[in-house]
Each structure stands twice: as C-alpha cells, then as structure tokens.
Amino acid sequence: MNIQINRETLLKPLTSVTSIVEKRHTLPILSNLLLEAKQNKIHLTATDLEMQISLSVDSATSNDFSTTISAKKLLDICRSLPDNSDINMATNDSRITVKAGKSRFNLQTLPAADYPVMTKTQSQGTVITIPQRQLKELLKQVEFAMAQQDIRYYLNGLLVEVVANRLNIVGTDGHRLSFTSTELKENYEKQDVILPRKTVIELIKLLDDSEEDVNVEIANNQVNFSFGNIRLISKVIDGKFPDYNRVIPTGHQNTFTTERLGVLLAMQRASILSNEKYRGIRMVLSNNNLKLISTNSDQEEAEEELEIAYGSDALDIGFNVTYLIDVLNNTNSEQVTFSFADANSSCLITLPNNPDYKYVVMPMRI
CATH class of the missing domain: 3.10.150.10 (DNA Polymerase III, subunit A, domain 2)
Incomplete structure (x- = not known):
C-alpha cells in the first residue's frame, strides 16, 4: 500500500491537524493521527476527544487503506526533509516506511479501527x-x-x-x-x-x-x-x-474619544512601574486632561499625561492596566471611546467606527 506526495502538499495540513494532539495522554492512540487513503486523496484526522480536525489533500495512492501514525514524529520528519522532496509512504503489517530521497524512516503504527473518531451529531442544528x-x-x-x-x-x-x-x-x-x-x-x-x-x-x-x-x-x-x-x-x-x-452598561455620561495608539503606548509605559501582582493603574480625568498614574511596592511611580477632549465630571478611577492594554492591542480602530459613570462603576470601551463592539472593565481599588 503506497502513497506518493510532495512535502509541501503534506506539510501545511499536517501542521494544522497536529496542533490539537496532546503531548501526554492516557490513551497512546491519541498521540497518533488517523491516516486514510481513498480515491487519490489522503484524509488526516486528529482528535483529543473534545475536538476533532479532519483535512483532505490530493495524492497518488495505490489503493485504499487506513492506519494511525505518531503525529509529532511524522510532522518532525516532514519538517526536516529538503524543500519539494517527494515522499513515499508504504505500510507493512504494523509499520509504515516513509522514504524521501536517500532518507528512510520506519515507524510503528496502531490499528485504525481503534481510533476514537468523533461523529457528527444526527440532530439537525x-x-x-x-x-x-x-x-x-x-x-x-x-x-x-x-x-x-x-x-x-x-x-x-x-x-x-x-x-x-x-x-x-x-x-x-x-x-x-x-x-x-x-x-x-x-x-x-x-x-x-x-x-x-x-x-x-x-x-x-x-x-x-x-x-x-x-x-x-x-x-x-x-x-x-x-x-x-x-x-x-x-x-x-x-x-x-x-x-x-446586565453587565454592559448604558447611559454612562462621562465620555471621551482619543487616538487608540497614543493611549496604548502611554498605558504600556505607565504599566512598567505598576504593582507586578495587581497591575493597577489610576486614570485621573479632569478638564481636557487624562493622567495615567501607577505605583508599586518599592514606592516607585510613573505618570503619563494626555490631552483629551473632555469636559465632564472630574474622576479618579483604578483599573488593571493589562485589561485595558489587551483591548487596545486587539482592535484595529484608529480611535476608541471611554465611558464612565463614577469612580465605583465599570468602564465601557467602544469603537466609533464599529457600533457592534463593546468592552467592559470592572474598576479596582488602588
């Protein structure tokens, strides 16, 4: 039973399915992936019993067969072979031989019948x-x-x-x-x-x-x-x-809109001297002004000041700076809007160009 396939054709799908294979598992067969050859296609399947990924790639096969092979070893072999190598896989009893050029690898297999394939639910969703x-x-x-x-x-x-x-x-x-x-x-x-x-x-x-x-x-x-x-x-x-x-607030009156990148960089700088465990930062809002202040247990302090268009109530409110940096890093909007009610309420972050996105952060005492 033979498979002929180019290294590049196999490498990307093999990488995709192998990523869910657990390194240590009580069932040895879950370290393997299911390799099936059908009608000049190779089907690769990996599962961790909670999730399953299946992929198919075109390949020249001599006849239909199925087996399971160590996912990590096959991936490492593929990665180590020269670019554009032609790979030949042949099964023999409980082993599979992988050849490419003058390289030859003899790998142990486990029976395909023992592989715990997840089946699609019959109920129509x-x-x-x-x-x-x-x-x-x-x-x-x-x-x-x-x-x-x-x-x-x-x-x-x-x-x-x-x-x-x-x-x-x-x-x-x-x-x-x-x-x-x-x-x-x-x-x-x-x-x-x-x-x-x-x-x-x-x-x-x-x-x-x-x-x-x-x-x-x-x-x-x-x-x-x-x-x-x-x-x-x-x-x-x-x-x-x-x-x-119930968590997403409505009617926060104290708002300002600012450049995402500017406030992100200021928060990253201020976070350097924040407490390593609690990562607290104070946002002090006054007329057209935002101060970001952080301190730590060594009595060190960082302060960043930004000019903003803000004319509402003066506020001094604390947050975990990591939660603010996360949202600013994961949105691609040029501007962000911060909305507050008072010093004890959550902060709502929205995007002027995307009304469908909302991010809520609970305040912390600093």
Whole structure:
C-alpha cells in the first residue's frame, strides 16, 4: 500500500491537524493521527476527544487503506526533509516506511479501527454561513477576554449566540467582558452554545483571511465548522453563561474619544512601574486632561499625561492596566471611546467606527 506526495502538499495540513494532539495522554492512540487513503486523496484526522480536525489533500495512492501514525514524529520528519522532496509512504503489517530521497524512516503504527473518531451529531442544528475573514476577526476581538482554567468552567470559552439575524460572540473572565456582533443573511431561531477555549484558539489559526464561506452548524452538544478542505467538530461546554446584557452598561455620561495608539503606548509605559501582582493603574480625568498614574511596592511611580477632549465630571478611577492594554492591542480602530459613570462603576470601551463592539472593565481599588 503506497502513497506518493510532495512535502509541501503534506506539510501545511499536517501542521494544522497536529496542533490539537496532546503531548501526554492516557490513551497512546491519541498521540497518533488517523491516516486514510481513498480515491487519490489522503484524509488526516486528529482528535483529543473534545475536538476533532479532519483535512483532505490530493495524492497518488495505490489503493485504499487506513492506519494511525505518531503525529509529532511524522510532522518532525516532514519538517526536516529538503524543500519539494517527494515522499513515499508504504505500510507493512504494523509499520509504515516513509522514504524521501536517500532518507528512510520506519515507524510503528496502531490499528485504525481503534481510533476514537468523533461523529457528527444526527440532530439537525442551526446552520449559518459567514466569510472566513469575518469570523476570524470576530473571534480575535473577544478571545483574549476568555478565562483560563477558571473554576467556573463555563467562563473558559466563548458564548456563541444566534438571535434572529444577529451572531453575537461574548468572552468574559469575571473581571472584564468583550462583546461583538454581526448581521447574518437570514433570520434564525435563538440558539447559543459555549465554545471551549482550545477550539477558539485552533479556529483562529485555521481560518484564512479570505471571503470564502464557513458553514457553522450549531447543535445542542456540538458545533461543526466546514471550510475549504477542513472539517472541525467540537464539543461544547455544558453550563450557563452569565447574562452579558446586565453587565454592559448604558447611559454612562462621562465620555471621551482619543487616538487608540497614543493611549496604548502611554498605558504600556505607565504599566512598567505598576504593582507586578495587581497591575493597577489610576486614570485621573479632569478638564481636557487624562493622567495615567501607577505605583508599586518599592514606592516607585510613573505618570503619563494626555490631552483629551473632555469636559465632564472630574474622576479618579483604578483599573488593571493589562485589561485595558489587551483591548487596545486587539482592535484595529484608529480611535476608541471611554465611558464612565463614577469612580465605583465599570468602564465601557467602544469603537466609533464599529457600533457592534463593546468592552467592559470592572474598576479596582488602588
């Protein structure tokens, strides 16, 4: 049983599927990927039992077969071969031989029948279509606000919600919340799921900056993504996501709009002397003036001053500067608007050129 394939044809899809393979797993076969040859195509599948990525590439094959092979070893072999090498793979009992030029590798395999393939749910879910570039941008606008290994497991992912003709995506870690939305081509019944953190990160890697469509099928316990030659199946987090509408404030009267890059650089400089653990920064607002002040346990202090168009109440309010830098780094708008109610209320950050984006940060005592 033979496969002939060019190194470049195999390397990119192999890199894509291998990224979800766990390095240490109780099931040895999960360190492998499923390699199937069918009708002059190679199908590569990897899973960690929570998510599965499948890809297909064209290749000359002698006949149909399937096996599983160490994902990391095959990827390392491909990477180490010279550019444009022609790779030949031949199976023999429980081994596979990989040849390229004068290089030869003999690898152990495990039976394909033992591979735990995730199957697509039979229940018909909501299917939406959205350009790849657009979905990638939406995910990048909110993914940084997801929690990491929080005991409130439902925060370790993104809320994906379809309501009528809107797709809403929300991430929060309990201290800040990022919300983005876009209009869909059709109306749908309300449906929402929580996508796990790992799925979100892999999706951002896999999606292209192209106008080609992604089909997203949302079911109760699973979400399926189909785009190009990629199929991604993901389980969802079972839990109740917080009501984000109660968190997003309305009617904050004290607002100013400023250049995103200017305030980002000022915050990065001020953060150098902030407390390493709490990362606190004070925003002191007065007439047409913003001061950013940070101090640390060594009694060191940094102060940045910016001229802004502001004529509302004087305010002195503290925030975790990392949460502010995150949002300024992950938006590409030239200007940002900050809105406040008082020194004890959250800050709302919006973009003048994108009414569908909102970012909320809770204040902290400094």
